[in-house]
Amino acid sequence: HRFCAALPKAELHAHLHGCARLDTVRELAPPGVDKAELRNTSEVGQNDRSLDACFAIFGAIHKTVTTLAAVRRITREVLSDFAADGVKYLELRTTPRTLADADVEGYVRALLAEVASFEAEQVAQGISWPMTVRLLLSVDRSGDTAKAMVTVQLATRLRAELGCIVGVDFSGNPTRSSFEHFREAFEAARLAGLRVAVHVGEVNAPEDTAAVIDFRPERLGHALLLSTHDLKRLRERPIPIELCPTSNLKTLQLNELESHPTLTTWLAEGYPVSISTDDSTVFDTTSSRELALAAMACHLSVEEIAQLAQAPLAHAFDPDMAAMDRLRRRFEDACAAA
Ligand code: 5GP
Numbered sequence: 001h002r003f004c005a006a007l008p009k010a011e012l013h014a015h016l017h018g019c020a021r022l023d024t025v026r027e028l029a030p031p032g033v034d035k036a037e038l039r040n041t042s043e044v045g046q047n048d049r050s051l052d053a054c055f056a057i058f059g060a061i062h063k064t065v066t067t068l069a070a071v072r073r074i075t076r077e078v079l080s081d082f083a084a085d086g087v088k089y090l091e092l093r094t095t096p097r098t099l100a101d102a103d104v105e106g107y108v109r110a111l112l113a114e115v116a117s118f119e120a121e122q123v124a125q126g127i128s129w130p131m132t133v134r135l136l137l138s139v140d141r142s143g144d145t146a147k148a149m150v151t152v153q154l155a156t157r158l159r160a161e162l163g164c165i166v167g168v169d170f171s172g173n174p175t176r177s178s179f180e181h182f183r184e185a186f187e188a189a190r191l192a193g194l195r196v197a198v199h200v201g202e203v204n205a206p207e208d209t210a211a212v213i214d215f216r217p218e219r220l221g222h223a224l225l226l227s228t229h230d231l232k233r234l235r236e237r238p239i240p241i242e243l244c245p246t247s248n249l250k251t252l253q254l255n256e257l258e259s260h261p262t263l264t265t266w267l268a269e270g271y272p273v274s275i276s277t278d279d280s281t282v283f284d285t286t287s288s289r290e291l292a293l294a295a296m297a298c299h300l301s302v303e304e305i306a307q308l309a310q311a312p313l314a315h316a317f318d319p320d321m322a323a324m325d326r327l328r329r330r331f332e333d334a335c336a337a338a
Contacts, residue, residue: 001292003302008088008129008334009287010312011276013197013221013242015138015171016094016111017061018054018279019081020074025281028073029064049250049283051202055173057282066100068110075114078280083122083131085286089327091317093136093169093197096151108154111135112162132327134318135165136197139182140172148185156192166317167195171221174202180211195317197242201225202251213239219274219315224248224261238271240315244278245293246285257297267298267308274312306335 065074082090094111096104115133122130137155139148152168159165168189170179179186179198186196199221200212206227212220213233223241226234243266245257257263266273275294277285295305310331318324 001288003338004291004295004305004309005086005288006338007086007288007291007306007309008331009086009291009309010089010274010316010331011082011087011287012091012219012274012312012315013244013276013278014078014082014090014092015279016075016078016092017058017065018282019078019092019277020061020065020281021077021081022281024074024077025061025064028070030066049247050253051174051251054251054279054282062097068099068102068106071099071107071110072114075111076118079115079118079131079133081280082287085288087131087287088129088331089132089134089313089316089318091134091136091166093138093171095138095140095171096154104150105154105158108137108158108165112158112164115164116162129330132318132323133164134316136167136169136317137165138169138171139185141170141174141179141182141199142172142176145182145185148182149188152185152189152192152194155189155194159194165194166319167197167218169221170196170198170217172199174199174205178205178208178211179215180208183211183215186215186217193319195219197221197317201230206230218317222248224252226262235269235271240272240274241266242276243273243294244276244283245290245297246283247278250283257293260297263294264298267294267300272311272315274315275308276312302338306338310335 065071096107098104099107137151139151155165155168189196196217197219198212198217201209201223204225209230213230219240219242221242243263248260249257275290277287277290280286291309313328313331
């Protein structure tokens with residue numbers, strides 16, 4: 001773990017509210033709100049992190065983070081936490097929602113403002129290797145298609161105005177609705193030049209998975225439950241996969257990483273994967289810890305661990321090729337020195 005903590009890391013799959021500090025969320029909970037779900041998040045070890053339990057926690061967090069000031073605070077803290085863990089390139093994702101004092105656009109603008117001020121502060125503090133932050137806007141599959149289109153339009157417009165936004169994500173309760181139902185919104189995103197990441201195969205949904213692979217998003221989230229046919233298609237034309245070891249283990253209710261359905265196979269085959277946290281608070285983890293867990297489960301050498309730490313850069317959504325090249329070289333140098 002110490003070796004992984006010292007490496008530079010690129011985190012591609014982190015949901016803002018799932019990474020919000022628990023102490024802050026508890027502090028923000030208004031009087032009278034049932035804190036049962038929030039207490040639940042601290043029951044580390046024997047905790048229930050089935051998909052249902054996770055979605056109950058997300059609901060509870062959304063009920064407590066209800067103002068612009070609260071969103072800005074959790075954003076700031078999440079950015080600081082990833083930077084403190086040695087993350088040098090972060091793609092953070094979040095589902096735009098209405099707050100007590102803002103509409104969805106106000107929500108996204110507040111986030112962008114917080115990212116900009118975080119980046120400016122890193123420079124002002126003279127930090128030699130500041131963390132780059134990029135944003136993905138998420139479409140919630142339990143919402144409606146009109147809302148999805150608003151999210152895509154917002155991403156397109158605010159990216160043109162302020163940069164930082166690089167793509168859109170499809171997430172939310174995987175037992176609800178289908179990718180096909182939202183396909184039009186993702187086609188619009190693609191036409192606008194936004195990159196697309198799609199959560200898939202978290203539950204057994206063969207038709208949904210086939211439709212997602214047909215669409216060929218730039219990245220897949222999790223992709224755990226795949227048929228022989230899905231595996232064949234992905235091996236023929238790989239789509240990079242974001243794997244979140246602890247999250248995958250908990251939501252599939254497995255006991256050890258050795259029984260993860262794809263992790264060891266993908267790594268042995270050299271399939272393009274990025275190791276990520278998903279929801280660092282909900283799963284009580286960090287980017288370094290997830291990297292260490294994957295390394296141990298797959299018995300990786302230090303060279304292989306360093307390669308795994310750099311792998312996500314090849315799947316990053318930032319379209320600035322020159323900046324990504326500089327980042328890649330910096331990762332290479334730092335990994336060689338480690
Ligand atoms: P937010 O988008 O509100 O910042 O972050 C929390 C949201 O991310 C959740 O309400 C959910 O829609 C999505 N999310 C977080 N973790 C997962 C996950 O493991 N699977 C899926 N499908 N969605 C998730």
